[in-house]
Amino acid sequence: MKKSIVAVISFVLILVLGLGCIVLCCRKVPAGYVAVMYRMNGGIADDVLGQGWHIVPPTVKTTLYSIGIEQSYLTATEDGDSQGDDSFSAPSSDGKGLMMELTFTYRYDADRVPEIFTRFKGRSGRELLDSFIKPNVISWTKEVTAKYPVTDILGEKRAELNTVLSEYLAQKFAPYGIIIENASLINIEVDDETRASITKKVTAQQELELANIEAETARIQAEKEKKVALIEAEKNKETAEIQAQQARIKAQGEADAKRIAAEAEAEANRKIAESLTPELIEKLKYEQWNGELPQVQGAGTPIVDMKQ
Secondary structure, eight states: OHHHHHHHHHHHHHHHHHHHHHHHHEEEEOTTEEEEEEETTTEEEEEEEOSEEEEOOTTEEEEEEEOSOEEEEEOSSOOTTOOSOOOEEEEOTTSOEEEEEEEEEEEEOGGGHHHHHHHTTTOOHHHHIIIIIHHHHHHHHHHHHTTSOHHHHHTTTHHHHHHHHHHHHHHHHGGGTEEEEEEEEEEEEOOHHHHHHHHHHHHHHHHHHHHHHHHHHHHHHHHHHHHHHHHHHHHHHHHHHHHHHHHHHHHHHHHHHHHHHHHHHHHHHHHHHHHOOHHHHHHHHHHHOOSOOOSEEOSSSOOEETTO
């Protein structure tokens, strides 16, 4: 009987120990992560563990790294992974101090995870975020903002600044096997004096742009009026030329008409003169005589008035 009890107890103990070993040897790799395996007696394994459950010897340590896109925050409030006030100060090219909040997305290069594990002495992806990535994001962001005046940082070049910042951070982190997908300044604060100066400068710039617009509008209007005047002058010139041409044509017509009439009259007179014979002339005299003798005569003799 005692042997049976001992056998049962031994079986239960073995079963419990076996289950404990299985539990201890099971490793879960979440979706979007890989795990580096470090063997106590053999160093880093060449392969990494993908997502899912894996049976790993108790002597093997696994360290997780995110290969999916992660978003991180450096803000004054507890947004996402931001713990307390993670905002930071940064300079501008004109020496103005700025308080900034920033968000960025990142991931670890899946092909370089073993290298990352070795370079950073076995620190996990989460530990690297806090001890390496965030501090350097702040440091390298300051290098970028120092190239821009405060008016550009707060004004219309904010989008350009975010693009430049994203590219710069990606370049700086690439040698470490860390991929920065995007970075964006989400909140920027300045002191009251700087804000008043910026407002004044922006107002002056707007007034200058308005003056330039008004001047350009006036220039365009003057150009239009000039074109209208030129068109009107050309039109008047064409009208005057047409009227002058019409006057020349009319005068030429009248002159031609008078010439033709004179030529016709001269031709008629010529024909009449050719038709006048001495007999016809005497006949015409006779027909036109009223039967009265001339009242005054003279032919080499003194003129005598016949009425006396």
